[in-house]
Amino acid sequence: MADDPNLTVYEVLRLLRILEGETTIGGIACKMEVLSVMAALGFLYYKGMLKVNSERLTVGLTSKVEWDVKSLVELEIRGTVYSFPRAESLEDTLRKRDMGIIYEFSQLPINRDSLMRKFAFMQSFQDVDGKEMIFIGDDDFLSVTCSLLGRPRRVVVVDLDERLLEGIRELSEKYGLEIETYKHNLVHPLPEELQGSFDTFCTDSPHCLGGILLFVSRGVSALKRGIETTGYFVFQTVNEPLLMTFETRQRLLKLIINDMNGVIQGMLPASIKYTTPRNEDEKLMALFLEATRRPNLEEYYKHVEEALKPSSKFIEFYPKFSMEASMITRLVFKDPKPLIEGEYDKKAEEKYGPIYSWTIIEQHAAKEK
Numbered sequence: 001m002a003d004d005p006n007l008t009v010y011e012v013l014r015l016l017r018i019l020e021g022e023t024t025i026g027g028i029a030c031k032m033e034v035l036s037v038m039a040a041l042g043f044l045y046y047k048g049m050l051k052v053n054s055e056r057l058t059v060g061l062t063s064k065v066e067w068d069v070k071s072l073v074e075l076e077i078r079g080t081v082y083s084f085p086r087a088e089s090l091e092d093t094l095r096k097r098d099m100g101i102i103y104e105f106s107q108l109p110i111n112r113d114s115l116m117r118k119f120a121f122m123q124s125f126q127d128v129d130g131k132e133m134i135f136i137g138d139d140d141f142l143s144v145t146c147s148l149l150g151r152p153r154r155v156v157v158v159d160l161d162e163r164l165l166e167g168i169r170e171l172s173e174k175y176g177l178e179i180e181t182y183k184h185n186l187v188h189p190l191p192e193e194l195q196g197s198f199d200t201f202c203t204d205s206p207h208c209l210g211g212i213l214l215f216v217s218r219g220v221s222a223l224k225r226g227i228e229t230t231g232y233f234v235f236q237t238v239n240e241p242l243l244m245t246f247e248t249r250q251r252l253l254k255l256i257i258n259d260m261n262g263v264i265q266g267m268l269p270a271s272i273k274y275t276t277p278r279n280e281d282e283k284l285m286a287l288f289l290e291a292t293r294r295p296n297l298e299e300y301y302k303h304v305e306e307a308l309k310p311s312s313k314f315i316e317f318y319p320k321f322s323m324e325a326s327m328i329t330r331l332v333f334k335d336p337k338p339l340i341e342g343e344y345d346k347k348a349e350e351k352y353g354p355i356y357s358w359t360i361i362e363q364h365a366a367k368e369k
């Protein structure tokens with residue numbers, strides 16, 4: 001259980017800091033694997049240090065941790081307490097965004113805090129104000145967030161999901177944001193009029209090689225030529241055995257740098273936490289409560305390990321996933337070249353794999369059975 005490469009003192013401290021508040025198990029943000037987080041929760045529980053609210057599906061520490069140093073964790077958490085203008089319209093945006101996810105499109109919005117961090121990160125590089133921005137898929141409603149909190153010159157959203165585009169259009173109208181929406185399947189190249197027209201693209205693609213390469217390629221095809229442009233994607237920097245091995249990450253970066261002519265110029269540490277669907281939180285809590293019926297910690301560990309087999313489309317039930325997988329990564333381009341220019345067809349799939357991570361996980365889970 002302890003062979004988790006992401007299990008560092010830093011991550012354990014972050015976990016404790018999070019448990020000082022009340023959180024669902026799925027809501028825990030740290031790079032440790034699901035299995036390690038479950039192990040840590042069991043440890044605290046059997047020591048009498050964890051209070052569990054099975055109705056609210058939450059866990060938290062029974063007493064306060066004494067922090068005797070101003071640690072990085074402490075600073076980081078304090079750093080996420082923002083005050084900003086238009087807070088009420090942002091709450092409105094988050095309510096509107098909450099429309100239920102479509103598994104088949106690999107949707108999984110980032111939480112409020114991650115949304116703020118992402119905006120602040122982009123803004124700090126001056127990639128929002130006065131810029132022409134394109135969002136390649138946007139279940140996060142980052143387009144709306146950037147338009148509400150910053151002053152972009154032009155904002156375009158491309159997505160397959162009409163419900164989501166409708167929500168963005170309503171908010172755009174209500175707050176006078178002039179966001180343009182395009183219903184488009186990214187397996188096809190972007191419409192001609194969107195190509196070569198933007199300063200910045202933003203994408204949170206499915207987290208697998210094919211998905212990232214496709215979404216980033218479409219973003220790159222939208223960038224202006226002849227000037228320095230930028231793009232944001234979400235990069236999994238920790239090991240994930242099915243989707244992002246060391247070799248896969250290496251291959252991905254080589255393709256972005258060598259074939260697409262990008263340079264990495266900024267990564268936000270401890271950056272992205274996705275929202276957990278309630279049914280996943282329920283399953284995690286049920287699993288935890290069942291495990292805590294074992295007489296001791298050793299039996300608890302055994303039970304958790306056995307129960308956490310790859311069994312669902314979602315990260316929280318795949319034990320080798322980290323609870324918070326990803327870094328927001330900023331790319332800079334001078335002579336952008338999309339790796340995938342035409343359709344994402346059978347040939348592309350043979351080369352780079354499926355574009356949806358859940359396809360890969362499901363295929364694996366089916367093989368295991």
Ligand SMILES: C[S@@+](CC[C@H](N)C(=O)[O-])C[C@H]1O[C@@H](n2cnc3c(N)ncnc32)[C@H](O)[C@@H]1O
Pocket residue numbers: 105106107108136137138139140158159160161164184185186187204205206207357
């Ligand atoms: C891929 S999801 C984010 C997934 C999340 N990061 C993950 O790993 O599961 C981001 C957005 O892309 C959209 N999307 C998914 N497949 C698409 C496709 N083929 N064409 C256009 N948009 C798509 C989704 O509707 C969603 O709004």
